[in-house]
Amino acid sequence: MIQDFFNTPSPFLTRARKRHIPIIPLTEKSGASWLKTANKAFRTQAEESGFGTESGPKTLLLLGKDGQLEALLLRTGQTLALTDFARAAETLRKTLSAVALSALSFEVSAKEAERLSAEELVTACTGWALGCYRYDRYKRQEEKDTPKLLWPKGTDKKRVNAFVGSIALLRNLVNTPANVLGPEELEKTARHIAAEHPKAQIKIVKDKMLEKDFPLIHAVGDSSPRRPRLIDLTWGDPKHPKLTLIGKGVCFDTGGLDIKPSQYMRLMKKDMGGAAHALALGRMIMETGLPVRLRVLVPAVENAVSGTAFRPGDILSSRKGLTVENTNTDAEGRLILADALTLASEEKPDLIIDFATLTGSARAALGPDIPAMFSNDDKVAETLSALSMEIGDPLWRMPLWAPYKKVMDSPIANLINSAGTPGDLIYSALFLQSFLEGTPSWVHLDVFAWEQAGKPGRPVGGCDTGLRAAFALIEKRYG
DSSP states (O other): OGGGGTOOOOOEESSOOSEEEEEEEEOHHHHHHHHHHSOHHHHHHHHHHTTTSTTSOSEEEEEOTTSOEEEEEEEOOSSOOHHHHHHHHHHHHHHSOHHHHHHEEEEEOHHHHHHSOHHHHHHHHHHHHHHHOOOOTTOOOOOOOOOOEEOOTTOOHHHHHHHHHHHHHHHHHHHSOTTTOOHHHHHHHHHHHHHHSTTOEEEEEOSSTTTTTOHHHHHHHTTSSSOOEEEEEEESOTTSOEEEEEEOEEEEEOOTTSOOOHHHHTTGGGGGHHHHHHHHHHHHHHHHTOSSEEEEEEEEEEEOOSTTOOOTTOEEOOTTSOOEEOSOTTOOHHHHHHHHHHHHHHTOOSEEEEEEOOOHHHHHHHTTTSOEEEESOHHHHHHHHHHHHHTTOOOEEOOOOGGGGGGGOOSSSSEESOOOSSOHHHHHHHHHHTTOSSOOEEEEEEOOOEESSOBTTBOSEEOOSSHHHHHHHHHHHHO
16 A cells, blocks of 8 residues: 555657647747747637637647647746646546547647757656646546656656655645555555665654653553654765755644534644655655765654543643643644754754644645744745745745744643634644754745645645745755
8 A cells, every 4th residue: 555655657658659749838938939830720720719819728729621639739938837847747637538549649839849958858747747646546437548748858857756656645745645645544555655666764763752752642542542652764875964854744633622513624634744754755755865974863652532632731741852732732843843953953953944734824824735834044934935945836935923922831740732812823832842952054944735625736635835946945055
């Protein structure tokens, strides 16, 4: 079953089929030139559809005199975006029959391929693959091939496969129902990733978590028969800069004794979306061979309701030695991350990045598509913000507002885990910062990890938010 997370049908071909159809990506400028030289039938189809106008279609199937598909026009911006080729793949998948899809192959027209940069070719192929992605493991339906793209000449296939495979893994993990994916299966996924990369090592802390000084992870996960654990994966040359990724791995969140209303519990299979991001990003780093000493930490638990569940009002100890008054059992993600952050910072890494589906207030502030980003390092935050906008994977920096720390004060412990007042996305980030040892450069990403509406390359379901931006930061910093 774990292997299924990694097996996604390839949308690429190395050899064209008998009929292969050119894809013609056109900017406003190149579109005008194309119209001047196109044959009359194609020009008429483009003009009558409104292709190239602001309100016109962004993709257009061009038919020959016999009614057969001859080409696909694709409208793009001045720089190719991931969504451009995702939209092309989705259009073909929805429009063409199963017979046509199995008989045709598609290719970027030679003339247009020449004007695309090496990175744009990677973007085109990655977007195409994401436009073909579907999670239909549990749905009986007619088998239908995905549109197949002929690898454009000069494309960095290794980089494309690293991106596509890791993003698909993330989405598969988030989409998998909680009765199939628990802490044990998350561990097996990490073991599979380690096995893919000979220089990777993995260690699991599962038994005697209190004796091994992970009391917050134990407190949250002890309510479930699916035992809590800390996944600790390392890879790379110890002489390279130390980079640590942390992902919140709550495989299902009932809210604990402060139980969630049913409408909010419905999607809590995705509460391990932070872990999915951390594992996927770690895999991307290993696949592309970035020169870092990588560590991936995933506290994996299920927040269940039982006789052993932790209670509102309990005083909990932590790996750092700080005590926490538990004011809300549904604020469990920050508890398990706290122990992981302390462990991570003990070895003084150059950079720590954590991912977590942490707060509803981050969604209220920024909506589902834009993760809230916090950092104690202005230079890192500025670089990450700029890169996120450049590559179309936006993040928005929010303040680590020190005066709000007093909101987290407890009369009987060092701090509380939930204030219950507006601003929880900031309070939770300040809570996490309290558990760092020393002052390592640190980034916290509060992600949603879910696509609600469906967009080109982002079908309804689990999705990556901030993953490519974080990779871009790491590659720029260490590559």
